[in-house]
Amino acid sequence: MRLFVHQLRSEQRIFWRNRESAVFLFIFPIMLFVLLGSFYTGDTIAGHPAVDVLLAGMIGYGAANTGFAGMAITLVIRREYGILKRLRSTPLPAGVYFAAALGSTLIVFALQTVVLYGLGWLFYDTSFPEDVLSLALLVLVGAVAFTGLGVGLASLIRSAEGASAVVNVVLLPMAFLSGSFGVRDYPAVLDAIAGALPLKHFIELVIGASLAGEALWSNLKALAIVVAWGAAGAVLAARRFTWEPKER
């Protein structure tokens, strides 16, 4: 436990000290929300105020951005720089390392969600979440599932230079198709692709909890798809993850 707290504090220090990660992972979704929010005021989407739906989409994007993209890029860079190999020679257990990395992601994502709600309330008069407990649990589920996916993807990426490109090629189209940025009407084929991916379902769950007051467990199918993707990433990682640089 002492080691976990130590590593969690270290991860937080490293995260906020690195301007690129702090801006790209934490500020960027918030900035997008503030910019896009000004286009959506007044409209409605599926019976809800459009800016509320955008906010839910941004929370989804935030989960994928901090958990999936952030974890994948960080792990690949640390692996290729030899940092992971170096950590492996210390008494820090692998399980504690990953638990702290997940905990750190959760802190960043939870903080981001709070800031999104705060700014939404301040600028766009968004509504307070109907089911706060379910939303809080969703933040946890989202952080865990997308972190699992991120670790899985990190196992497949070979070089530090390619990490950011590979991650964004996956992340941005998924975010668009899943309705992260408010647009939700796509041709059937694209809609089917989004339906197979976890982010759309995660956003549905966020909309359910925050706007319709639906408990997390009222949409078990969506929850199962999100969790299954996270588990798939974790399984892939368990088989393919290495602590040593691939390109040396």
Next chain:
Amino acid sequence: MTAISVSGLRKSYDGVEAVRGINFEVAAGEVFGLLGPNGAGKTTTVEILEGYRERDAGEVRVLGFDPGRAERAFRERIGVVLQSSELWPGLTVREIHRIFAGYYQRPRDVEDVIALVGLDEKRDARVKTLSGGQKRRLDLGIALVGDPDLVFLDEPTTGFDPAARRNAWELIRSLRELGKTVLLTTHYLDEAQQLADRVAVLRGGEIVLLGKPSELTGASAKAEIRYRRDGELVIVETNEPTRALNELTRAALAEGRELEGLEVRRPTLEDVYLELLDEDKA
């Protein structure tokens, strides 16, 4: 006390034997050098001892542990400096030492370690502002912060300029004074000669020479006398350099001749080493 014992160690990658049954022991407090050209099996051997790689065959004990099991108690007692590694560029020297110190049950005092590796004035400097040599000191600092009994140094001065190398050597000598056991790999002969109490020369995955640097060169007792006569290089090999030199100089004096470029040398480890490598090619 034995810090490391290795017998019959073997390791293959994709059917190619990188290490072919080597044996050696390192005593506690000893600085032991693994010397050899690239691809000789040095890094494979060290990484098996560090617990990064599993061996195919053989017995290995490091500080009484089997490194293949990578127990936490084992990792409490070793320090590792990798051939190349980077650290978080935005953190300071002190912050990084603190992070690593936190992984150990009985770490050394962080400020002491920073002073030991000569980074006092860079305590609060971010990693990205450090020079190459300072980064290597940082690497050594975080390898020492857990107060290990055994320190692995994989090619610690590769790519250094001469001044930085001498600094690094001083640092490695200070490890001996702390009573640490050091396993050092290098492909620089002078480095092994300068630092190691004993050296194992690896070639093609086998140990071809093992002993004190002085013993290895002393294996051939011959001395060489070199001089130039009418511009031609003359080399005299002898087991009695005093007598041979006396005869040479007497003859030259009698003829009123100067022995141009006169030198007497004993084969260095380098000569022995190059001879071994030449045999390899032949």
